[in-house]
Amino acid sequence: MPRLSYLKALNRALAEEMERDESVFVLGEDMHLALSNVTAGFLQRFGPNRVLEMPLSEQGFTNFATGAAMAGRRPVVEFQIPFLLLLVFEQITNQANKFRLMSGGQTSVPVTYLMPAAGVRTAWGAQHSDQPYSLFAHMGVKTVMPATPTDAYGLLLTAIRDDDPVVVFGPLDCLGLREDVEYADLAPIPLGSARLHRRGGDVTVVAVGQLVQQAIEVADELAGEVSVEVFDPRSIYPFDWAALAESLDRTGRLVVFDDGNRYAGFGAEVLATAAEEFRLVAPPRRVTRPEAAMVGANPDLDRGITPTKAQLHDAIRHVLKNS
Amino acid sequence: MTSPEELYRTIRLIRRFEERSMELAGSGDIVSGIHPCIGQEAVAAGMCAALRPDDILLSTHRGHGHFLAKGTEPGVLLAEMLGRYEGMDHGRGGSFHPSDFAHNIYNATGTVGHSVAIAAGVAWSAQQGGTGQVVLCFFGDGAVSQGALLEGLNLAGLWQLPVVYVCENNQYATTLPASAAIAGTITGRGEAFGIPSEQLDGQDVQTVLDAGRRAVERARTGGGPSLLQIDTYRYFGHHTFEFKVRLNYRPDGELEQWQQRDPLLLAGARLAEDVRAAIDAEVEDCLAGAVEFALAGRRLDPAEAQDYTFTDDLAPRAGVSA
Numbered sequence: 001m002p003r004l005s006y007l008k009a010l011n012r013a014l015a016e017e018m019e020r021d022e023s024v025f026v027l028g029e030d031m032h033l034a035l036s037n038v039t040a041g042f043l044q045r046f047g048p049n050r051v052l053e054m055p056l057s058e059q060g061f062t063n064f065a066t067g068a069a070m071a072g073r074r075p076v077v078e079f080q081i082p083f084l085l086l087l088v089f090e091q092i093t094n095q096a097n098k099f100r101l102m103s104g105g106q107t108s109v110p111v112t113y114l115m116p117a118a119g120v121r122t123a124w125g126a127q128h129s130d131q132p133y134s135l136f137a138h139m140g141v142k143t144v145m146p147a148t149p150t151d152a153y154g155l156l157l158t159a160i161r162d163d164d165p166v167v168v169f170g171p172l173d174c175l176g177l178r179e180d181v182e183y184a185d186l187a188p189i190p191l192g193s194a195r196l197h198r199r200g201g202d203v204t205v206v207a208v209g210q211l212v213q214q215a216i217e218v219a220d221e222l223a224g225e226v227s228v229e230v231f232d233p234r235s236i237y238p239f240d241w242a243a244l245a246e247s248l249d250r251t252g253r254l255v256v257f258d259d260g261n262r263y264a265g266f267g268a269e270v271l272a273t274a275a276e277e278f279r280l281v282a283p284p285r286r287v288t289r290p291e292a293a294m295v296g297a298n299p300d301l302d303r304g305i306t307p308t309k310a311q312l313h314d315a316i317r318h319v320l321k322n323s
Numbered sequence: 324m325t326s327p328e329e330l331y332r333t334i335r336l337i338r339r340f341e342e343r344s345m346e347l348a349g350s351g352d353i354v355s356g357i358h359p360c361i362g363q364e365a366v367a368a369g370m371c372a373a374l375r376p377d378d379i380l381l382s383t384h385r386g387h388g389h390f391l392a393k394g395t396e397p398g399v400l401l402a403e404m405l406g407r408y409e410g411m412d413h414g415r416g417g418s419f420h421p422s423d424f425a426h427n428i429y430n431a432t433g434t435v436g437h438s439v440a441i442a443a444g445v446a447w448s449a450q451q452g453g454t455g456q457v458v459l460c461f462f463g464d465g466a467v468s469q470g471a472l473l474e475g476l477n478l479a480g481l482w483q484l485p486v487v488y489v490c491e492n493n494q495y496a497t498t499l500p501a502s503a504a505i506a507g508t509i510t511g512r513g514e515a516f517g518i519p520s521e522q523l524d525g526q527d528v529q530t531v532l533d534a535g536r537r538a539v540e541r542a543r544t545g546g547g548p549s550l551l552q553i554d555t556y557r558y559f560g561h562h563t564f565e566f567k568v569r570l571n572y573r574p575d576g577e578l579e580q581w582q583q584r585d586p587l588l589l590a591g592a593r594l595a596e597d598v599r600a601a602i603d604a605e606v607e608d609c610l611a612g613a614v615e616f617a618l619a620g621r622r623l624d625p626a627e628a629q630d631y632t633f634t635d636d637l638a639p640r641a642g643v644s645a
Contacts, residue, residue: 057478059471277644
């Protein structure tokens with residue numbers, strides 16, 4: 001059975017879509033060397049008119065993609081560093097994502113924003129390690145964060161085919177993951193469809209990105225003691241609330257394992273909705289990054305702001321003790 | 324749409340449309356108020372007369388003239404400004420940020436200056452598709468201080484895209500005089516990126532049309548982008564709120580000086596009196612029908628507020644739990 005890496009899955013999905021649909025093209029920085037490796041081999045295969053090398057003009061080329069999309073193309077914009085999504089936050093949330101609404105449905109803006117190395121880059125500094133998926137969800141932009149190679153393949157495919165803007169976060173710590181796959185089984189995955197990695201009866205752990213693998217490890221470590229359900233929403237927005245309701249009907253207990261900042265973050269939204277609308281037998285908990293800016297320039301300090309398995313262990317025990 | 328009669332009609336239509344709209348803003352029917360373009364009509368009329376119907380236009384918050392000159396029905400535009408379903412955008416664009424894809428007007432983004440890079444993306448698609456379409460992108464003198472505008476000019480110059488950039492220099496960015504905001508020159512910003520750039524008078528529609536034709540022809544025949552700085556003047560405030568808040572930021576006599584070269588007078592002087600009177604009467608009839616059509620339009624239901632948010636059936640959750 002072939003081994004598919006996460007990075008190769010992104011590469012494969014994008015190449016297949018470019019092969020299948022002439023209107024799909026990719027743009028970004030350092031494309032001629034495929035620096036991120038997502039577009040390895042593309043320049044030779046598709047030529048410079050579909051693999052666009054961009055100057056250091058993130059706002060300019062994000063708007064450029066919006067224009068191309070309104071003119072009927074399907075751009076995939078690659079970003080090298082998460083904070084660049086903050087630089088173009090206005091162009092995505094206030095422009096690209098509103099033009100369909102503002103036009104009363106006359107146009108659509110089918111752009112995919114691909115951030116293939118999101119999250120902490122140990123010791124790279126405070127400006128290289130953000131994980132801003134909650135912000136896009138907050139502004140109502142379709143946002144996904146696949147955790148496995150097959151999900152990366154399926155969700156990138158769906159994002160490109162979607163007629164609305166979609167932001168795709170590929171966590172840095174996931175890029176090297178490998179999975180045994182049958183290529184024939186690879187398929188698009190609908191937005192807003194969660195995946196249960198472990199079934200369990202005591203507690204639901206909603207984990208995203210690279211934290212999914214850690215949650216699976218914790219579930220395995222606790223096996224026999226606590227029955228942990230590992231729930232990966234895969235889409236941050238839209239979120240699969242129906243699946244979460246079903247999971248909580250079984251477990252009644254909730255912990256969210258979130259790589260975003262704590263304040264008004266993704267974890268807060270999941271907890272709030274669960275508290276208002278779903279069956280809980282114990283107060284839920286979050287394991288997140290702390291509030292405020294991260295230092296990020298020092299490996300020792302980085303450990304102080306990264307959600308850990310030990311914190312997840314504690315949170316699970318805490319939720320069980322209080323029910 | 325390039326005969327003296329047609330050019331005069333377009334200018335007259337825009338002038339009277341804006342006057343009627345200011346009345347409707349004053350009466351509260353246009354809740355947003357408007358950014359009147361009175362005084363600047365020849366820029367829209369001349370530039371749009373240089374276009375083919377399939378050419379694409381990107382407008383601004385002061386864009387009613389652009390829409391009318393490109394062919395949007397006055398009644399439909401007014402319905403949009405009144406927030407009625409019959410507007411091009413079903414009341415979601417309003418006066419400030421409408422679009423009209425039936426006439427290839429893609430939008431009027433609220434982020435000043437950002438249309439320049441959007442236009443580059445549209446123009447790149449036209450270039451790749453070999454459609455022969457040209458993109459006309461309007462922005463104001465305030466936009467030239469935006470960094471993102473320079474990024475867009477760079478891309479257009481780099482790839483020799485079929486786009487015509489028009490800086491409608493109406494002398495003020497809200498209340499800030501261009502002279503207090505702009506170091507160097509507006510045309511210098513184009514020239515820095517190798518884009519042929521020209522400064523011209525915006526009050527004489529024929530001058531605008533001639534320059535517009537040259538720039539559109541250059542774009543259409545593979546000669547790349549152009550930048551036109553078209554000097555003009557807005558007779559009224561930045562926005563109709565200035566009727567309530569009297570702001571004194573213009574030197575005495577400046578308005579009157581510009582009005583001596585009023586675009587409507589200059590265009591009208593080329594016509595015989597009876598021809599002009601006939602056009603004026605026809606425009607009044609047209610606008611009477613437009614106002615009637617727009618006011619009769621359907622008001623929207625609050626339950627429709629999130630229609631058109633997404634292309635699929637994704638329904639955003641309400642603000643309260645069920």
